[in-house]
Amino acid sequence: MYRIAGSHLRALKSPAATVGLYIDCGSMYETPGSSGASHLLERMSFKSTTNRSHLRLVREVESIGGNVSAIATREQMCYTYDAFRAYVPDMVEVLIDSVRNPTFLDWEVKEQLEEIKAEIAEFSANPQGLLLEALHSAGYTGALANPLIAPEPAIHKLDSSILKEFIAENYTAPRMVLAASGVEHDVLVSIAEPLLSDLPAVKRPEEPKSVYVGGDYRCQADCQNTHVALAFEVPGGWYEEKTAITVTVLQKLMGGGDWFCTGGVGKGLYSRLSLRILSHYHQIESFSAFNHIYNYSGLFGILATTSPDFASKAVDLAAGELLEVATPGNVTQGQLDRAKQAAKCKVLMDLESRAVACEDIGRQVMTYGERKPIEKFLNDVEAITLNDISSTAKNIISTPLTMASWGDVTNVPTYESVSRKFHSK
Numbered sequence: 001m002y003r004i005a006g007s008h009l010r011a012l013k014s015p016a017a018t019v020g021l022y023i024d025c026g027s028m029y030e031t032p033g034s035s036g037a038s039h040l041l042e043r044m045s046f047k048s049t050t051n052r053s054h055l056r057l058v059r060e061v062e063s064i065g066g067n068v069s070a071i072a073t074r075e076q077m078c079y080t081y082d083a084f085r086a087y088v089p090d091m092v093e094v095l096i097d098s099v100r101n102p103t104f105l106d107w108e109v110k111e112q113l114e115e116i117k118a119e120i121a122e123f124s125a126n127p128q129g130l131l132l133e134a135l136h137s138a139g140y141t142g143a144l145a146n147p148l149i150a151p152e153p154a155i156h157k158l159d160s161s162i163l164k165e166f167i168a169e170n171y172t173a174p175r176m177v178l179a180a181s182g183v184e185h186d187v188l189v190s191i192a193e194p195l196l197s198d199l200p201a202v203k204r205p206e207e208p209k210s211v212y213v214g215g216d217y218r219c220q221a222d223c224q225n226t227h228v229a230l231a232f233e234v235p236g237g238w239y240e241e242k243t244a245i246t247v248t249v250l251q252k253l254m255g256g257g258d259w260f261c262t263g264g265v266g267k268g269l270y271s272r273l274s275l276r277i278l279s280h281y282h283q284i285e286s287f288s289a290f291n292h293i294y295n296y297s298g299l300f301g302i303l304a305t306t307s308p309d310f311a312s313k314a315v316d317l318a319a320g321e322l323l324e325v326a327t328p329g330n331v332t333q334g335q336l337d338r339a340k341q342a343a344k345c346k347v348l349m350d351l352e353s354r355a356v357a358c359e360d361i362g363r364q365v366m367t368y369g370e371r372k373p374i375e376k377f378l379n380d381v382e383a384i385t386l387n388d389i390s391s392t393a394k395n396i397i398s399t400p401l402t403m404a405s406w407g408d409v410t411n412v413p414t415y416e417s418v419s420r421k422f423h424s425k
Helices: 009-013 037-043 054-063 085-100 106-123 129-140 158-169 185-194 240-256 272-278 308-325 333-350 356-368 374-382 387-396 415-422
Strands: 001-004 016-023 067-072 077-084 140-142 176-181 210-212 215-221 226-235 256-258 285-291 296-308 400-407
Touching: 001 185, 009 106, 016 356, 037 067, 037 077, 037 106, 037 158, 054 085, 067 085, 077 356, 085 176, 085 185, 106 158, 106 356, 129 140, 129 215, 129 226, 129 296, 129 400, 176 185, 176 356, 210 400, 226 308, 226 333, 226 387, 240 272, 240 296, 240 308, 240 333, 240 374, 240 387, 256 272, 272 285, 272 308, 285 308, 296 308, 308 387, 333 374, 333 387
Parallel strands: 001 176, 215 400
Antiparallel strands: 016 077, 016 176, 067 077, 140 210, 226 296, 226 400, 256 285, 285 296
C-alpha cells in the first residue's frame, strides 16, 4: 500500500506548499540491461503524459507560479511540486500524472539522451563528483556500485521501452510515499486517494544487496591539481541510528572546506581540519570531511585537493586526522559541544525550507515507516559523548580502505601503503 504523509502545523502558516512523490527506486535497482535508467528518468520527468503534452504541462505550472523538479539518487526517485497552497489539488494531480502516466515519446527520449551526453562531458569539470562516484564503484560490489551518472555505453541502448519496463517493475504502491509540507494530512489524503487507489498491490521486493569491500581507483588526467579521497564504511547506515547520528556530528567536528573561505562566517573556521590542516599547509586548496549514508551502509572520509608535489603529504595528513579522532583523548569536550551545535543548527535551518521538510517526511517514512520528531534527533545529538566519537570513528576506520584519486596522480601513495596505516596489526 502506498503511504501519504502531511506536514506539521507550523508549515501550515505559510501560504505556499510543497508536495513530493518519493519512490523506493534509484540506480541501485538497475540491472545491466537498465543501467542509466534512473538518470534518464530524472531528465524525462514532467515531460509528455497520456493526459497532457509537455507544453501544456509547462503552461499549467507557469500559470500558477509553480516549480517542479526531480532528483534521482542511489536509493530513491524524488518528484516535487512547489506552489501556493490554494493550488494543491492541481499540484497533486499533475505530480501523480507525470509519475504514473509518462508516454516517453521517442523524440523526447532522444533529446534528453543528447543532454546526458553533454552532462557527462561536463562532469570532468567536477572532480569531487568524480571522486564520490569512484568511491562507490571501487568500494562496493552489488547495488551501491551502480553508477548514478549514466555510463556512456548505456546511452546507446537506453530507449522508451527500457524506461517503461523499469517503471512497471519498480513504481509500485508499497514503494511510494506521497508527502507534503504546508498541507493538512486529511486534505492530502482526500485529494490523492482517488488518484492512487488503483496502484497494483504487489509484494515489496527486498532491497538489492550491496557488500562493502574497499578498493582503489586512480585516473591520470590533464589537471594542474591532485584530487584524492580516503573513505571507509559506515556500517548499518540509517538503520543503525546512533551510529548515523554520531557520524553526522563527527563530520561537523572534523569539518574543513576551501582554504580561501575558511575564515568566513559559518565556514567551519573552528573545525579540526580548518585549524589543524588548512591553516598550516598552503599547498592544500581544500580539505574536508564528508559522509554519504544509505539505509544499510554508508561512506565516511576526507576529500582533498592539493598541488601534485604535496599529494603524498596530503594523504598522510588525511590518514593522520582520521586516526586522531579514533584515539580516545584527542577530541576535547569543547570541540564536541561545538560540533553538536553545528549539527543541530544545520538540520534546523534546512528544515526551514518547505522542500527540505517535505523531502525529510518522504524519506523518513520510506526508511522507518514514520517521521520521527525533530526533538528526538536533537536529544540524540545532545547525548553523544566523547567515547561515542572515538569508538564510532575507530569502528569506521577498521573497515577496508577505499581510495580514489584524479588529476596528476603521480605522487599519490599506493593503496597498500595507506591501508597499512589503519590496519597494521
